[in-house]
Amino acid sequence: MHSVFRRACLALVFGAAPLPAATLYQHATLLTLAAGADTAIADGFMLVADDGTIAALGAGGGDASPAVVAAQKSPGFATIDLQGKIVMPGFVSGHSHLWQSAFRGITPGSELPAWLDALHYTYGGFFGPGDFGAFTRHGAYDQLRHGVTTTYNHSHFIGRSFENYQEQLTAELTVPQRFIFSWVNDPSADDATWRARLKPVLAQVEPRADHALLGVAINAIGIFREPGYLTRELALAKELKLGTQVHFLEASVSQESDRASWVRFKEAGAVYPGISFAHFIHTDDTIVREAAAVGAAMIWNPLSNGRLGSGLAPIEKYLAAGLRVGMGEDGQASADISDPFENVRFGLYALRIRRENAGGLQPIDVLRLHTLKTAEVFGVQRWIGSLEPGKFADFLVVDPGEPGTGAIWDVPATIVFACSSRNVAAVYVGGRKVVEAGHVIGLDAAKLENEVATRITALRVRATAAKANGATRPLH
Ligand SMILES: [Zn+2]
Structure with a gap:
């Protein structure tokens, strides 16, 4: 042409x-x-x-x-x-949930479990058509404005339907922020449907300077579900040569049972070079050693981990062990301002507070973690970082x-x-x-703010009315 x-x-x-x-x-x-x-x-x-x-x-x-x-x-x-x-x-966020941009400041005194209750399990089932799309655009533009030029959007399959879910992908294609889409396989669908739905998405991946979709990965949720589910997810990821990301060792309160699930990760084949663990705070020496040995990676989200009181990952220990480390903004409902400058500054200060000295990581190191090193985690350093x-x-x-x-x-x-x-x-x-x-440039920001506010008002009405009627909607 x-x-x-x-x-x-x-x-x-x-x-x-x-x-x-x-x-x-x-x-x-x-x-x-x-x-x-x-x-x-x-x-x-x-x-x-x-x-x-x-x-x-x-x-x-x-x-x-x-x-x-x-x-x-x-x-x-x-x-x-x-x-x-x-x-x-431009900064690279290695772990984000863009749709959460519409929920900043929610439940400020809660750790992860109660925060999930207040957000995902209160509103997720009542998203209407267009909500995911508008909220995702809001999050993507916000990150872009703060200097995040590529984001790893760890999407969620909350909401009512596959069509609603997909809005997280299609919305991002309209925003000039580059992204890797972390895809959730519909828990109610079989393997053949998983493959059929992923195929057209993979066809849209094209590393090109003027194209937003840089890659696709699997958001594995099986560790939180019935035995065998994670194995199915990993089999698909490996068959399609896709990376996988999973939330792991985030909340302090569940750290003991989380650590115990390491065996299940290994059994499911999830400890492989393509996996990145989001948060990965409350590890033990065995987990660090085995993850590093296989070439796995972790994504550090200091603002979110601070906001939710999750804890501080021992980043310097990870780097010394040879673990690959990237940085993420996480969603804006737990890192309420998606400012990567604040993310690197707060993260570095938090490490120094714990060390009680200024050795260890330096400014150049955290900048590289939030750019090139994060790109390397996803194998896209040839193009960005x-x-x-x-x-x-x-x-x-x-x-x-x-x-x-x-x-x-x-x-x-x-x-x-x-x-x-x-x-x-x-x-x-x-x-x-x-x-x-x-x-x-070219965005009517006030119009988008109004749209998000209107949608949130309607969402709250739906969720409140349903709760008053005693209705609950099963959530994924
Ligand atoms: Zn997350």
């Missing part, structure tokens, strides 16, 4: 505007977060090709780069001066001068200790600017 026509068509799928022409970003402080690149380039350039990938980057203005020289001759070529700004990769030639141009322009943070002594420390998402001047996905000064 002719490239201009193709780009215009893809723009209809991916968002509002076609990809821009090749663009040279100059005079930026570049923090690429590539492996081994622990210091920033003080005055650097980054060339983004017209296909939305990074063509070249390095120190200086780029005039000596053959790629820049070639791009300068292309139609529409543009140069943007980023003097005083920091350019870094750091700024390197050939990867998608998913990046943040951080302005440490607005709000002002003073002099810069150490770039990673300025980002982690002194900046928040208020310092995000712009967010780019696949070379296209999607957020400017905190606002998603």
Whole structure:
């Protein structure tokens, strides 16, 4: 297909505007977060090709780069001066439930079990058509605005039907945030139906700079269900070569019985290189050793773990044991502001509070955990997670001068200790600017807020009326 026509068509799928022409970003402080690149380039350039990938980057203005020289001759070529700004990769959330964005602040004094009662088991059964879609869009735009350019959406099969469930996927396809969809197999369906429903979803996966769906994984729920269920889920994941994620060792109160289920994980084949354990807080030495030995991963969600009083995962111990670690925002009903800057800062501080010293993880480490390392957990580091030639141009322009943070002594420390998402001047996905000064370009944010508020009001009425009638709806 002719490239201009193709780009215009893809723009209809991916968002509002076609990809821009090749663009040279100059005079930026570049923090690429590539492996081994622990210091920033003080005055650097980054060339983004017209296909939305990074063509070249390095120190200086780029005039000596053959790629820049070639791009300068292309139609529409543009140069943007980023003097005083920091350019870094977009954050990657390794564990999120986007639909929960509509439920912030809910049941503030509860740990996980009562929180689940107040949220999933109170409202989940009463979602109407369009609710999952609107709430998911709300969550995705919120993450994007805060600098999360790729999210792992661990979807939920609460709600009334498969059609309702699927809204979590279709809604995200309308948002320019890249995502990996963590798919729940309908508990009431058989294996053949599982396969038939997954097939068209897998067909939509295409790692391309201007396409949102980067991958599909399995959200395994079998450990919470009857024997054999987890085995079915893992068999399907392995047959289709998909990763798997599962909530494990989150709440403190259930840690003993959770740890006891490790044997069941092993029996079901769930301890394999494709699995990532969300939270993984209350481990013992055997679990850590066996998980690390097989190449499994965990996703650390410090804001959510703090909010729900779940506990603090021993991240430094995990890294020393060779366990792969990524970071997640979790849902906005348990990490009520999806600010990755706050997530890395709070996480690092929490570790230091427990250590009672400032050794261990450093700002560069938590930034890399929330970007490249999370991408590596899902095997998508070829496309995202750091700024390197050939990867998608998913990046943040951080302005440490607005709000002002003073002099810069150490770039990673300025980002982690002194900046928040208020310092995000712009967010780019696949070379296209999607957020400017905190606002998603082309989004009628007030309209979406109104829609979500109206839907929540109606949902509460339905749930309250049903409860008054003594009705309960079985939940998955
Ligand atoms: Zn979760």
